[in-house]
Amino acid sequence: MEAHKYLVNLVWTIDRKGEVSSPVLNQKIEVATPPEFPGGIPDIWSPEHLFTAAVSSCFMTTFLAIAANSNLVFTSLTCPAEGILDRKDGKYAMTDIFLKPVLTIPNEEDREKAEKVLIKAEKACLISNSISSEVHLQTEVLILENHTVIL
Numbered sequence: 432m433e434a435h436k437y438l439v440n441l442v443w444t445i446d447r448k449g450e451v452s453s454p455v456l457n458q459k460i461e462v463a464t465p466p467e468f469p470g471g472i473p474d475i476w477s478p479e480h481l482f483t484a485a486v487s488s489c490f491m492t493t494f495l496a497i498a499a500n501s502n503l504v505f506t507s508l509t510c511p512a513e514g515i516l517d518r519k520d521g522k523y524a525m526t527d528i529f530l531k532p533v534l535t536i537p538n539e540e541d542r543e544k545a546e547k548v549l550i551k552a553e554k555a556c557l558i559s560n561s562i563s564s565e566v567h568l569q570t571e572v573l574i575l576e577n578h579t580v581i582l
Contacts, residue, residue: 437453438453438454438455439451439452439453440452440453440454441462444461446463446470446472447463447464447470447471447472448461448462448463448472448475449461449462449463450462451481460476460481461475461476462475462476462477462478462481463475463476463477464477465477465478465479465480467516479514479516479525480514482514482525482562483512483513483514483525483528484512485558486512486514486528486530486556486558486559486562486564486566487510487512487528487530489556489557489558489559490510490530490532490552490553490556490558490559491508491510493552493553493555493556493557494508494532494548494549494552497548497551497552497555498548498552501544501548503536503541503544503545503548504536504537504541505534505535505536505537505545506535506536506537506575507533507534507535508532508533508534508535509532509533510530510531510532510533511531511533512528512529512530512531513528513529513531514527514528514529514564515527515528515529524563524564525562525564526564526565527564527565527566527567528559528562528564528565528566528567529567529569530553530566530567530568530569531569531570531571532549532568532570532571533571533572533573534549534570534571534572534573535572535573535574535575536572536573536574536575537574537575537576538574538576539574539576542572542574545572546570546572549568549570549572550568550570553566553568
């Protein structure tokens with residue numbers, strides 16, 4: 432595979448805020464220092480949110496590819512994620528990411544296959560493999576039979 436490049440531009444706007452864009456994307460994202468830090472601003476995406484979202488969204492795209500290759504039928508996938516910012520070796524770092532995917536499949540017979548695909552997706556995620564944070568996977572597989580979810 433040939434190397435791929437992803438271009439991102441950042442422009443500081445005011446105070447502790449900026450705007451991230453890419454020449455190949457239509458949307459811009461406002462970013463700011465999180466409110467837990469001096470001068471931080473609430474209700475705006477922070478680097479910490481984007482970091483956590485990068486891991487979660489990479490997990491999803493990897494899962495989708497592996498599920499397709501495995502012929503896994505599913506009806507929904509959500510993935511709440513939690514990123515932990517802490518001190519490590521005297522520096523701030525995103526030390527842990529908790530991915531909590533909830534996958535709904537149509538029948539019980541595919542539960543084991545679904546679990547394997549979820550685990551394989553986390554292990555193959557290029558973002559997870561590119562960071563020093565520990566990624567924790569807490570899966571939940573639900574069965575949708577006759578439009579009823581069985582836990």
